[in-house]
Amino acid sequence: MSKKFFITTMGCQMNEYDSDFLAQTLVRSGYRPVEDPSLADVILINTCTVRAKPEQKAYSLLGRMSAMKGGKPGVVLGVIGCLAQQQGSELIKRFPKLDFVLGPRALSKINDTIHRLKTVGGKVVATDLTAEPPQSVACQGYFHGRISAYLSVMEGCNNFCSYCIVPFVRGREISRSPDAILLEAKNLISQGVKEITLLGQNVNSYRWKHGKRDNFVDLLRALNDLDGLLRLRFTTSHPKDLSDALIRCFGDLDRLCPHIHLPFQAGSNSVLQGMRRNYTREDFIELTDKLRRVLPDIAITSDVMVGFPGELENDFQMTLDLVKRVQFDALFSFKYSDRRGTFAEKMLPKVNEVDKSLRLLALQTLQRQITLRKNRALEGRVLEVLVEGPSRRGGQLSGRTGSNKIVNFNIDNIMLGSLVHVKIKRAFLNSLRGNIRGEKSAVKADREVA
Numbered sequence: 001m002s003k004k005f006f007i008t009t010m011g012c013q014m015n016e017y018d019s020d021f022l023a024q025t026l027v028r029s030g031y032r033p034v035e036d037p038s039l040a041d042v043i044l045i046n047t048c049t050v051r052a053k054p055e056q057k058a059y060s061l062l063g064r065m066s067a068m069k070g071g072k073p074g075v076v077l078g079v080i081g082c083l084a085q086q087q088g089s090e091l092i093k094r095f096p097k098l099d100f101v102l103g104p105r106a107l108s109k110i111n112d113t114i115h116r117l118k119t120v121g122g123k124v125v126a127t128d129l130t131a132e133p134p135q136s137v138a139c140q141g142y143f144h145g146r147i148s149a150y151l152s153v154m155e156g157c158n159n160f161c162s163y164c165i166v167p168f169v170r171g172r173e174i175s176r177s178p179d180a181i182l183l184e185a186k187n188l189i190s191q192g193v194k195e196i197t198l199l200g201q202n203v204n205s206y207r208w209k210h211g212k213r214d215n216f217v218d219l220l221r222a223l224n225d226l227d228g229l230l231r232l233r234f235t236t237s238h239p240k241d242l243s244d245a246l247i248r249c250f251g252d253l254d255r256l257c258p259h260i261h262l263p264f265q266a267g268s269n270s271v272l273q274g275m276r277r278n279y280t281r282e283d284f285i286e287l288t289d290k291l292r293r294v295l296p297d298i299a300i301t302s303d304v305m306v307g308f309p310g311e312l313e314n315d316f317q318m319t320l321d322l323v324k325r326v327q328f329d330a331l332f333s334f335k336y337s338d339r340r341g342t343f344a345e346k347m348l349p350k351v352n353e354v355d356k357s358l359r360l361l362a363l364q365t366l367q368r369q370i371t372l373r374k375n376r377a378l379e380g381r382v383l384e385v386l387v388e389g390p391s392r393r394g395g396q397l398s399g400r401t402g403s404n405k406i407v408n409f410n411i412d413n414i415m416l417g418s419l420v421h422v423k424i425k426r427a428f429l430n431s432l433r434g435n436i437r438g439e440k441s442a443v444k445a446d447r448e449v450a
Contacts, residue, residue, distance in 0.1 A: 003031045006040035010058055011048025013235065014199050015081055017150040019046050022080070022110055024139035029111050038068060042076045042114060047083035049165055052337035058083050066097035076100070076117050080107060082169040086340070089125045100124035104155070104170055108134035129171035136184045143191040147388045147417045148231075151188065153181050153219065154200035159238065161265075162276045162343035163308065163336060166201050175206050178219055185223055194417045195231035195386060196223070203234050204241040217245045224253040230419060231386060231402065235261045236303075240278045242287050251294040257402040258295050259329075262287070263303035267322030268315035271308050274347065281322055288326050299329040299403035306363060307336040307356030309347035316359050323366055329374055329403065331367045335360055368429060375405070375427035382437055383407065385422045387414055406431040 005026050009019040022044060023033060037043050043065055048054040062079065069075045078100040079091055085103035092098050100113050106126035113124045133155040143149055156171040157164070185196055198219075200206060206216040216234075223232055232255045239262060249256055264284050266272050272280060291298050304323075306316060323331070335356040338345045383401045391398035391408040398408050399420070408431055409422045421437040 003042070004034045004040045005031045005042040005044065006034055006037040007044045007046060008037075008061065009046040010054050010061075011046075011050065011081070013150050013197065014152065014201070015046050015048060017152050017199055018081065018104065018107055019044075020142070020150070021107060021134060021137060022046075024137040024142050025108075025110055027142060028137065028139050037065060040075065043069070043078070045077075045079050045081075047079060047081040049082040049086050049169060049339070051334060051339075055083055062091075062095050062098065066095050069097045076114055078102065078113070080104075082165070085127050085129070085169040086165065088127045089123075092123050092125065098123075101127065103127040103129065105129055105131040105133060133174060133176070135180065136187075138184075138187050140187075141191065143188055143193055146191075146193055147386065148195035148197065149188045149193045150197050150199050151181065151184055152176065152199045153203060153216075154206045157201040158205070159202060159240075159278070160276060160343075162274060162347065163305070163339065165339040165342055168341055170201055173202065173205060175208050177210070178208050178222065181219065182222060182226070185226055185229070189226060189228040192417060194229070195233065196229060198223075198232070198234040200234075201236070202238045202241065204237045204243075204246055216241075217243070217249060220246075220249055220253060220256065224255045229255055230417075231255055231257050233257050233259065233404075237262050239264065239284055239287055244290070247287075247290050247294055250291065250298060257404070258297055259299040259301070259402060259404045260291065261301045261303075264322065264326075265303060265305055266308060266311070266315070267304075267319035268311070269318075271311050271315050271319075274310060274344075275308060276343070281318065285322065285325060297403070299405070300326065301330045301332070301404070302326075302328050303332045303334075304363065305334055305336045306359040307351035309336070309344055309350055311336075311351055316362075320363065320366060323363070323370070327370055327374070328367065329405075330371055331363070333360060333363050333367065372427070372429050375429070375432060377427075378405075378424045378432060379427050380424065382421050382423050383432075383434070385409070385420050387416050387418045387420055389416060401432075407434055408432070409434045409436055412436045 007019050009015050034040050045061055047058040065077055069077045076099050080102045084101045091101050099117050109126050154175040156173045157166045158173045160167050204216050208214050265275055267281050269280050288300055385399040385401055385407045387397055387399045393408055396408045397411055400406055407422055422434040423437050424432050424434040426433040
């Protein structure tokens with residue numbers, strides 16, 4: 001009887017990449033994945049602690065999985081990811097059924113950890129942040145059927161924004177070898193992946209000092225030349241590292257999608273200073289202007305928080321003003337929450353929950369209006385879409401434009417992974433709907449055309 005594992009993933013794309021690494025490692029060791037944790041011999045919970053909400057979800061899930069393990073003493077239960085790094089052995093004290101805790105830099109220990117638990121027993125805690133990030137695992141066939149995939153190019157962050165836990169749970173910045181990155185990209189392409197998203201907590205700070213491709217722009221150019229790749233994306237960028245050379249890539253590289261995720265976090269200079277973001281609102285607006293001068297139709301999405309300690313109503317109004325000026329395609333918005341060990345945890349005065357909720361509502365209402373207006377402006381246009389799979393709406397296919405907008409359209413004997421032209425008939429807040437206009441055979445990234 002084959003061994004089985006179950007992984008549930010919370011949080012960011014980096015966690016999804018880490019879960020793929022663990023899954024490939026286990027598959028190569030003779031395990032097979034299952035979708036029902038009650039059938040698994042190994043249960044892994046990949047956690048996030050960037051904000052309070054995913055942390056609380058992780059605790060709730062840990063409670064449920066611990067109860068499930070209670071009747072199955074042979075099952076191995078482990079927690080990985082940022083919460084594992086932050087809490088360490090405290091998690092095992094809180095959840096006695098938990099067998100092991102692995103931080104993000106200890107994922108390569110997964111096989112040794114499971115073997116030790118099954119042969120020797122006890123508990124395992126591995127949270128050394130000085131270790132090198134785990135190298136990719138080539139598990140041929142794992143990505144078959146996937147159109148898009150993530151690829152980590154760097155790990156950690158050196159910025160120490162006052163509100164952010166990432167440097168404490170992911171460690172300092174360390175970049176991977178460009179040769180290793182290109183090899184992993186070629187492996188993904190060989191399995192049918194058409195779109196690759198490069199990942200890093202601060203992806204555009206990528207630096208490699210041991211070869212010719214020594215910065216992020218060089219890496220993008222090398223990846224753009226790979227045969228079989230249709231689209232290239234990257235996330236998440238820090239405004240302080242968005243160089244003119246990187247901005248020019250959106251005009252020069254035919255496979256680089258016309259979309260950038262560029263967090264601004266707040267529109268008030270005094271709040272940005274308190275956050276230790278190392279740029280001003282004027283700097284951010286100028287960056288978006290530069291991007292649109294190079295590529296007028298580029299989609300810009302962002303992260304923003306409300307209720308940072310000391311944020312006044314006038315500060316919040318400046319955030320709304322920046323949103324109106326930049327006209328983002330979409331925003332990921334949330335209320336500030338204290339993260340243990342960060343500088344902002346001790347900052348005063350705190351904004352009360354009522355004011356934070358009201359500000360978040362006003363911000364999200366404004367952004368919904370902007371997003372819907374921008375989407376409706378696409379009605380009647382023909383957009384290039386990468387076909388990803390069946391739509392949630394029955395009888396349709398779904399894909400994304402280069403600007404990362406979801407499009408649902410009619411089925412017309414189209415292979416997954418194809419680039420097709422779709423005429424947009426209806427636009428909604430979170431998706432577009434259209435009709436197929438014929439397949440595009442040229443290997444080019446999406447440039448939305450009228």
